[in-house]
Amino acid sequence: MTLSSPGRPGTGAGEATIRDRSATAVDLTALYREHRLPLARLALLLVDDMATAEDVVHDAFVALHQHQGRLRDPGAALGYLRTTVVNGSRSVLRRRQTVRKHLALVRDEGHADPADSELLLADGQQQVLAAVRRLPRRQQEVLALRYWGNLSEAEIADTLGISRGSVKSNASRGMAKLEAMLGAAT
Amino acid sequence: MSRQIEDRLREAYQARAEQLTERRLDQLAADREQGVDALLHGPLPGDPAPIELPAATVPPAGHRRQRWLAPVIAAAVVAALTAGGLSLAGRHQQHAGPVAPASSPASSPAPSQSAASSTASAAPSASSSPTKVAPPYLPAGQTGSRDQVPWSRVGAGWQLLQTLPASSTLPYSRSLYLYDPAGGRYRITDALPAGAHLVGWSPDGGRAMVEVRQGAPEALYQVDLRSGSAVLVLRSSVQASFVTYTRPNGEAFLVGTATDLRRYAADGTLQLTYPRTVNGIDLSTTGAIYSADGSELVRTNDRDGTPVLVGNDGHVIRTFPVPAGFAGCGPVKLWPDGRLLERCRRPETPQSGEALVLQPLSGAGSQVLANAPTGTNEAYWDAWPISNGDVLLENWGDCGGSTYDILDGSTGVIRPLRWPGGVPPLSEVSGVSGDVAMFAHRTPSGCGNGTYQYETYSYQLLTGQVTKLIDGQVAAQPWPGS
Numbered sequence: 001m002t003l004s005s006p007g008r009p010g011t012g013a014g015e016a017t018i019r020d021r022s023a024t025a026v027d028l029t030a031l032y033r034e035h036r037l038p039l040a041r042l043a044l045l046l047v048d049d050m051a052t053a054e055d056v057v058h059d060a061f062v063a064l065h066q067h068q069g070r071l072r073d074p075g076a077a078l079g080y081l082r083t084t085v086v087n088g089s090r091s092v093l094r095r096r097q098t099v100r101k102h103l104a105l106v107r108d109e110g111h112a113d114p115a116d117s118e119l120l121l122a123d124g125q126q127q128v129l130a131a132v133r134r135l136p137r138r139q140q141e142v143l144a145l146r147y148w149g150n151l152s153e154a155e156i157a158d159t160l161g162i163s164r165g166s167v168k169s170n171a172s173r174g175m176a177k178l179e180a181m182l183g184a185a186t
Numbered sequence: 187m188s189r190q191i192e193d194r195l196r197e198a199y200q201a202r203a204e205q206l207t208e209r210r211l212d213q214l215a216a217d218r219e220q221g222v223d224a225l226l227h228g229p230l231p232g233d234p235a236p237i238e239l240p241a242a243t244v245p246p247a248g249h250r251r252q253r254w255l256a257p258v259i260a261a262a263v264v265a266a267l268t269a270g271g272l273s274l275a276g277r278h279q280q281h282a283g284p285v286a287p288a289s290s291p292a293s294s295p296a297p298s299q300s301a302a303s304s305t306a307s308a309a310p311s312a313s314s315s316p317t318k319v320a321p322p323y324l325p326a327g328q329t330g331s332r333d334q335v336p337w338s339r340v341g342a343g344w345q346l347l348q349t350l351p352a353s354s355t356l357p358y359s360r361s362l363y364l365y366d367p368a369g370g371r372y373r374i375t376d377a378l379p380a381g382a383h384l385v386g387w388s389p390d391g392g393r394a395m396v397e398v399r400q401g402a403p404e405a406l407y408q409v410d411l412r413s414g415s416a417v418l419v420l421r422s423s424v425q426a427s428f429v430t431y432t433r434p435n436g437e438a439f440l441v442g443t444a445t446d447l448r449r450y451a452a453d454g455t456l457q458l459t460y461p462r463t464v465n466g467i468d469l470s471t472t473g474a475i476y477s478a479d480g481s482e483l484v485r486t487n488d489r490d491g492t493p494v495l496v497g498n499d500g501h502v503i504r505t506f507p508v509p510a511g512f513a514g515c516g517p518v519k520l521w522p523d524g525r526l527l528e529r530c531r532r533p534e535t536p537q538s539g540e541a542l543v544l545q546p547l548s549g550a551g552s553q554v555l556a557n558a559p560t561g562t563n564e565a566y567w568d569a570w571p572i573s574n575g576d577v578l579l580e581n582w583g584d585c586g587g588s589t590y591d592i593l594d595g596s597t598g599v600i601r602p603l604r605w606p607g608g609v610p611p612l613s614e615v616s617g618v619s620g621d622v623a624m625f626a627h628r629t630p631s632g633c634g635n636g637t638y639q640y641e642t643y644s645y646q647l648l649t650g651q652v653t654k655l656i657d658g659q660v661a662a663q664p665w666p667g668s
Contacts, residue, residue, distance in 0.1 A: 040206055044203060044206050050206055050211075050214060053206065055218065122201070124194065125198040125202070128194050128197075132195070143195065148200065148203060155399075162614075175191060178195065179191045182191060182194070
């Protein structure tokens with residue numbers, strides 16, 4: 001799947017970003033309709049919890065709603081949303097880590113979603129996702145944006161606020177670690 | 187990198203992501219709204235009796251936040267409902283109020299692009315012989331005009347720079363500068379095409395390539411550095427993964443995308459689409475390294491990331507054996523003596539034992555340049571030769587930051603790069619040209635929350651002199667001959 005840009009025709013992955021230059025304001029409705037699910041799925045891959053993913057994406061749209069007047073380029077709205085989703089996911093993970101640390105709470109039973117459980121995935125897929133979760137957070141983000149979001153290095157760099165070189169090296173290093181972990185496990 | 191692992195990762199991501207459906211998302215949103223209702227309008231049936239809280243006690247932050255979320259987004263949702271695209275229940279349309287997102291890129295300050303000129307010196311390396319920066323370079327921080335560039339002196343140590351915004355929501359700077367080895371800069375243009383990003387400097391030194399992704403479709407412009415004018419050379423319906431000038435003179439350029447590697451003449455005429463599969467080897471299209479004379483290219487085997495030498499017409503010349511003691515190697519760049527710098531993994535500690543190896547393109551025996559310390563999470567990622575025989579090594583850290591070491595060319599001893607104050611910062615090298623490295627020094631130094639502030643410094647690798655150039659980060663292209 002592709003985290004496509006607003007106004008982009010629904011054609012294959014890897015095509016150029018097309019923006020509606022006549023737009024003078026962010027079309028929040030269109031963005032919400034077109035990108036809520038892909039963004040929630042991205043958040044799910046980062047936070048591994050559907051309710052939290054929905055919350056993160058909801059927050060991102062609220063933030064966009066409040067900041068849209070400050071976006072100089074309305075076409076940058078999707079980039080803003082992506083960045084906010086990634087940052088929001090990171091904040092959730094930090095809070096979760098703090099909770100686990102101080103309350104020794106591994107997982108709040110109230111948030112378990114059995115119908116959504118990773119247990120429904122094939123063994124091999126669970127193994128891959130478990131290995132991904134052992135990577136540093138930045139590497140997880142780069143891999144999710146690259147291999148699920150199908151973003152280019154430049155787009156990932158924009159989303160994460162890092163250089164293209166960092167994207168490349170995070171991706172390479174993350175994949176090398178995955179290869180080591182999964183290679184050793186199979 | 188193994189295509190098998192990439193395929194498994196894509197498959198796992200897709201399977202997990204598709205567990206979250208539109209319907210499930212709507213249900214989760216409705217659940218959240220119910221929670222907001224409960225908070226706003228009292229306990230749900232079956233809840234225990236409310237507990238009186240002391241006056242100073244406030245609900246948890248997350249709940250306070252939730253109270254404001256639904257009404258603010260309501261307008262968009264209602265509009266979506268009106269358009270018939272969504273089915274969401276239980277939204278509120280009152281109590282609109284302020285919400286501060288956890289991390290807001292739009293609120294990040296733009297870099298001040300005023301040049302700074304603070305200079306400090308680290309203790310020079312024992313093996314270094316201090317050298318003077320010869321005049322008539324501009325003093326660090328001073329800006330000259332394009333007409334003042336001493337073109338006959340432009341070479342190793344010079345860098346082409348575009349300042350970058352601190353926030354991804356701000357447009358790129360439209361200014362392009364040429365920095366001399368002393369940190370003085372010459373303004374080439376303030377009128378790059380809107381949204382342009384510096385991607386290449388021609389080997390003859392006279393042109394730069396900038397890429398614009400904010401238009402439709404993607405466009406590549408060539409900038410004449412002597413006149414400052416930009417000319418459109420290519421529009422592409424496919425986004426480029428990389429762009430590089432051909433060697434030795436940059437009379438053409440390569441564009442790699444997810445599906446194709448193509449060579450274009452300087453005017454944008456397509457010259458060649460390189461074959462993806464040659465002699466049964468699937469070749470990557472997203473990167474290539476030219477030999478010094480431009481007659482050969484190093485591409486990578488798409489299955490395992492190993493280097494493959496091909497001719498200018500795309501035919502495979504040779505593959506390279508993995509050096510003894512390593513599990514695999516991938517190409518990094520061409521070393522100034524014409525050898526290929528490779529990054530290699532050891533089989534016993536593949537995630538932590540990366541080494542840098544120099545491989546002659548002739549296929550002759552390779553030589554280990556630097557071994558990363560074993561038993562640690564350190565890994566050498568890139569390297570740059572210094573004119574005194576030492577080598578600057580990039581040692582990779584988490585969260586996109588790096589630390590840097592110096593490999594003493596005569597003794598083989600590796601020591602941390604010294605900075606004023608003695609503490610090597612977590613940084614990112616923006617470019618190394620000759621004996622001058624540009625570093626983006628990042629704060630905070632840890633992983634932080636993903637939002638960083640940058641300052642760009644030049645570091646004279648022979649003398650240890652560090653000069654702050656600007657607040658903010660830069661896109662740098664080192665002198666292409668170095």
